[in-house]
Amino acid sequence: MDEENDSPVVNGLVALIAVALVIGLLAAIIAMLGTRLVGLTGGSGASTDGVAVGDSLALPPLEPTELDSGLLITLAPTQTPTASASSSAPLGIGESATPSGGASESPSETPDSDPAILLQASDNTVKTGDDLMLSGTYKGGEGAVLGIWYDFGQGWQAFNLNANVYGGVFQAFVSTYKTGTVEWQVRDPETDKKSNVVTVHYED
Numbered sequence: 001m002d003e004e005n006d007s008p009v010v011n012g013l014v015a016l017i018a019v020a021l022v023i024g025l026l027a028a029i030i031a032m033l034g035t036r037l038v039g040l041t042g043g044s045g046a047s048t049d050g051v052a053v054g055d056s057l058a059l060p061p062l063e064p065t066e067l068d069s070g071l072l073i074t075l076a077p078t079q080t081p082t083a084s085a086s087s088s089a090p091l092g093i094g095e096s097a098t099p100s101g102g103a104s105e106s107p108s109e110t111p112d113s114d115p116a117i118l119l120q121a122s123d124n125t126v127k128t129g130d131d132l133m134l135s136g137t138y139k140g141g142e143g144a145v146l147g148i149w150y151d152f153g154q155g156w157q158a159f160n161l162n163a164n165v166y167g168g169v170f171q172a173f174v175s176t177y178k179t180g181t182v183e184w185q186v187r188d189p190e191t192d193k194k195s196n197v198v199t200v201h202y203e204d
Helices: 002-037
Strands: 089-091 116-119 125-126 132-138 143-151 154-163 169-176 180-188 199-204
Touching: 116 180, 116 199, 132 180, 143 169, 154 169, 169 180
Parallel strands: 089 169, 125 199
Antiparallel strands: 116 132, 132 169, 143 154, 143 180, 180 199
């Protein structure tokens, strides 16, 4: 009789435990699904302190920057085109200052000047031994190498120095240790063009 009375009680307890387990299992499943939806699980979408767990941050590969295909124009710095002789050479009258192939002319044979070559001296009176700057312009004579000539009262002689033409202008420095009046002129041996004559007085 007692065993029959105990069976319903035991069966009820077992049933309650089974129901509790089922409810707990369902609650666990629901909680797991909920945490997955909000990204709180430890899967590929989980995060810890705002930092994604399981995901990696990758930088894109470095690639060289291509230059603009348009034309780039660079302006060269402006320079005053001046042509200077290789060195300043003193003039020694009485010594041979005529370069190879040079020739002298008689004092009466003053060459005619060409208006394309204009010559000027930095001063009309110079101390002996001081540099005198001869400069000028040569229209249409770009790249020409001008010979420098002088007349110290003994006929025209070729000076041992040249002046190069750049940008239509030329420049050279000459000097002498003699006193007196010297006439200077530049000539283009390629075209036989000659500049005007400039007169300079040298004194002690």
